[in-house]
Amino acid sequence: MEDINKMKEKLAHYERENYKLIQRVLELERSEIELRKAARSMEEKSATLSAIIKSSDDAIVSKTLDGIITSWNSSAERIFGYNEQEMIGQPILKIIPEDRQDEEVEILSKLRRGIRVDHFETKRLTKNGILLDVSLTISPVRNTAGAIIGLSKIARDISEKKLEEHRKHNFVAMVSHELKTPLTAITAYIQILLQVSKKDSNPFYLTTLTRAEAQAKKMISMIQDFLSLARLEEGKIQINKEKFELHPLIKDLAEDAQFLTRKHTINLVSCDNIWIYGDPEKLGHVIMNLLNNAIKYSPEGGAITIHCEKQNDYIKISVKDEGVGISPIDQKRLFERFYRVNNDKIKTVSGFGIGLYLASEILRFHDSKIQVESQEGIGSIFSFSLNIHHS
Numbered sequence: 001m002e003d004i005n006k007m008k009e010k011l012a013h014y015e016r017e018n019y020k021l022i023q024r025v026l027e028l029e030r031s032e033i034e035l036r037k038a039a040r041s042m043e044e045k046s047a048t049l050s051a052i053i054k055s056s057d058d059a060i061v062s063k064t065l066d067g068i069i070t071s072w073n074s075s076a077e078r079i080f081g082y083n084e085q086e087m088i089g090q091p092i093l094k095i096i097p098e099d100r101q102d103e104e105v106e107i108l109s110k111l112r113r114g115i116r117v118d119h120f121e122t123k124r125l126t127k128n129g130i131l132l133d134v135s136l137t138i139s140p141v142r143n144t145a146g147a148i149i150g151l152s153k154i155a156r157d158i159s160e161k162k163l164e165e166h167r168k169h170n171f172v173a174m175v176s177h178e179l180k181t182p183l184t185a186i187t188a189y190i191q192i193l194l195q196v197s198k199k200d201s202n203p204f205y206l207t208t209l210t211r212a213e214a215q216a217k218k219m220i221s222m223i224q225d226f227l228s229l230a231r232l233e234e235g236k237i238q239i240n241k242e243k244f245e246l247h248p249l250i251k252d253l254a255e256d257a258q259f260l261t262r263k264h265t266i267n268l269v270s271c272d273n274i275w276i277y278g279d280p281e282k283l284g285h286v287i288m289n290l291l292n293n294a295i296k297y298s299p300e301g302g303a304i305t306i307h308c309e310k311q312n313d314y315i316k317i318s319v320k321d322e323g324v325g326i327s328p329i330d331q332k333r334l335f336e337r338f339y340r341v342n343n344d345k346i347k348t349v350s351g352f353g354i355g356l357y358l359a360s361e362i363l364r365f366h367d368s369k370i371q372v373e374s375q376e377g378i379g380s381i382f383s384f385s386l387n388i389h390h391s
């Protein structure tokens with residue numbers, strides 16, 4: 001009887017084990033189905049991806065962290081002239097012009113730190129030795145553990161776009177130049193008439209001609225901004241640095257600005273006895289632009305203060321107004337080309353949104369940066385620092 005019970009227990013045990021085994025087999029079968037599905041989906045994804053890469057109009061290239069090419073699509077072949085066999089295993093430096101080979105080192109160091117490089121405009125060399133304008137977007141390729149194992153690069157041929165931009169800049173420069181010549185002549189005639197009417201002391205002629213002169217000068221200054229912008233974009237801006245004293249320049253500019261307005265008082269604080277090394281004409285342009293803006297964007301009038309503050313080897317020059325002020329969101333975008341604030345209080349103020357962009361570019365050539373502090377309804381302070389010249 002005991003033996004039968006033991007046997008029954010054993011049988012029940014085997015039955016349980018058998019059931020577990022069947023469950024395990026079923027589980028394995030399910031996993032296999034899942035794995036097959038995943039493999040199929042991976043295959044589909046990779047086929048889609050390779051179809052996209054093949055049909056893309058942009059060159060898509062992958063390379064190792066040492067810059068050795070690992071894939072090269074058909075657009076890369078069309079754009080650069082080399083085929084896949086010629087490029088795989090070759091260094092990417094093959095298509096980088098000699099004077100730009102340092103770029104690759106810089107790009108690689110950024111990507112190693114995990115930073116993506118977006119729309120980087122540069123030049124690359126084709127098999128026929130032609131220099132192409134390209135826009136590059138480069139991203140790190142990571143393995144499943146997150147380590148960077150290579151790089152993928154998308155290159156767009158922007159030669160046509162660059163040519164079009166060049167034509168546009170030339171056109172703007174030509175139109176600006178043609179407009180400036182007659183306007184300068186008009187200003188000169190107005191100035192002659194002003195001299196004459198000063199002798200006649202006819203107050204009506206005097207006020208009218210003074211206003212006409214101010215308006216003509218305003219137009220010349222706007223046209224001058226367009227000319228400078230065109231020169232800057234073409235890389236033709238010339239910075240002529242020399243040692244010069246700050247005070248006479250700022251004093252003249254403050255007087256010119258005061259001449260433009262009766263509503264504002266322009267003050268000058270602590271700018272004497274400072275020598276700097278820079279382009280006096282261009283820096284004068286920056287300060288005049290800040291003064292013009294301080295006047296334009298303080299429609300109620302008020303004080304405008306040019307302040308010079310020594311900070312070790314630097315001089316901080318600031319222009320403060322009591323105008324409409326600028327919101328924190330707009331402050332971030334002020335220095336972009338053509339950016340203008342959309343504010344009801346200043347919607348009648350004319351301008352093209354290039355003055356601050358030009359100012360920041362000129363300051364970049366002086367290793368300086370323009371800063372803004374502002375509060376809406378209270379006023380703004382624009383400032384920048386320059387290295388003091390010790391002789």
Ligand code: ADP
Nearest residue numbers: 293294297325340341351352353354355356380
């Ligand atoms: P523009 O004056 O021709 O529009 P700017 O590039 O000189 O171009 O200035 C860009 C914008 O920044 C202006 O349209 C204006 O909205 C804002 N801005 C500049 N200076 C001041 C200022 N001092 N106070 C308030 N807003 C200003």
